[in-house]
Amino acid sequence: MNVSSRYLGLDLKSPLVASASPLSRSLDVAKRLEDAGAAALVMHSLFQEEAVAESLELDHYLNYFTEAFAEALTWYPDLPNYRLIPDRYLEQLRLLKQNLSIPVIGSLNGVSTGGWTSYARQMEQAGADALELNLYHIPDMNVCGAEVERRSVEVLGAVKAEVSIPVAVKLSPFYSSFGAMAQRLAAAGADALVMFNRFYQPDLDLDELKVQPRLELSTSGDLLLALRWVAMLHGRVNAQMAVTGGVHTHEDVIKAIMAGADVAMMTSELLAKGEARLTEIERDLREWMERR
Structure with a gap:
């Protein structure tokens, strides 16, 4: 039974894609995902603001006290000996591409047009088969919705012009x-729309009396909103569609495809039950199709 799909110009053996998560930080885990049946792998996101903050912090400490006396210049090793967040990310991307046969999709979360385009270009040069832009804007009561949307479209246009x-x-x-x-x-110019992102939400720790960010694993019930919008947009937008957040079973995958999605992405199920769930879901998907 043929369960192949096509997404972002990539021929995939199935619609099962491992979505952006910490799982891609380990080559061994990535290999197990491939062996279990992942048709493609989306890397964890590179956050531009984290990269910039780390770079500024490093610059501060490299120059701290260096003008006090000459010997201070020898306190720190040369800058090339430091591997910043983008360097580590691109190194992992290259490693995955060298050792996996499935497509590897880079994921980028940025805050400025220049940052987006710079990192997008570097991901392409490192071998990414495609990019996933993770659009998120820090809430600002002085910025209206129209401006948020304009910035998002501007970022996409800048990235598309760069890669x-x-x-x-x-x-x-x-x-x-x-x-x-x-x-x-x-x-x-978006080649695909991925629905939907899930964010850390602030919670209150009543023991420590402080804010504690939380990200709950999804359930199949979380899929319903994405199914609604995929079905509404199917045939009405000139872009492919992927669902993520709430894909746990072969039934969830079937619903996503029936609604109009090209692929179904998952992480929570893999974190909770292991990479072998991909094999089980693909098997159940094939059996369902044969019965039909």
Whole structure:
């Protein structure tokens, strides 16, 4: 039974894609994902703000006291001996590409047009088969929704002008008119739309009396919102679609494809039950199709 799919110009053996998560930080885990049946792997996100903050901190300490006396210049090793976040990310990307036969998709979360384009270009040069832009804007009560949308479209356009590989946009559902935003992004060149992003939410720790960020693993019930929008947008936007967040069973995968998605991405199920779930889900998917 043929369960192949095509996504971001890539021929995939199935619609099962391992979504962005810490799993891609380990080559051994990535290999197990491939062996279990992952048709493609989305890397964990490179956060531009983290990279910039680390670079500024390093610069501060490298120059701290160096003007006090000459010997201070010998306190620190040369800068090339330091591997910053982007360096480590690109190194891992190259390692995955060298050792996996499935497509590897880079994931980027940025805050400025220059940062997005710079890192996107470097990911392409490191061998990424495609890119996933993780659009997220820090809440600012002085910025209206129209401006947030304009910036998102601007970022996508800048990245598309910088790279030649396909670019997907991972979205949250929190736009005033999500359908119109999806159409704008598709018109601006998005090759695919990924629905939906899931964020850390602030919780209150009543023992420590402080804010504690939390990210709960998804359930199949979380898939419903993505299914709704995929079905509404199917045939109405010039972009492929992927669902993520809530894919746990072969039934979830089937629903995603029936609604109009090209691939179904998962992480929570793999974190909870292991990479072998990919094998089980693909087997159940094939059996369901044979019964039909």
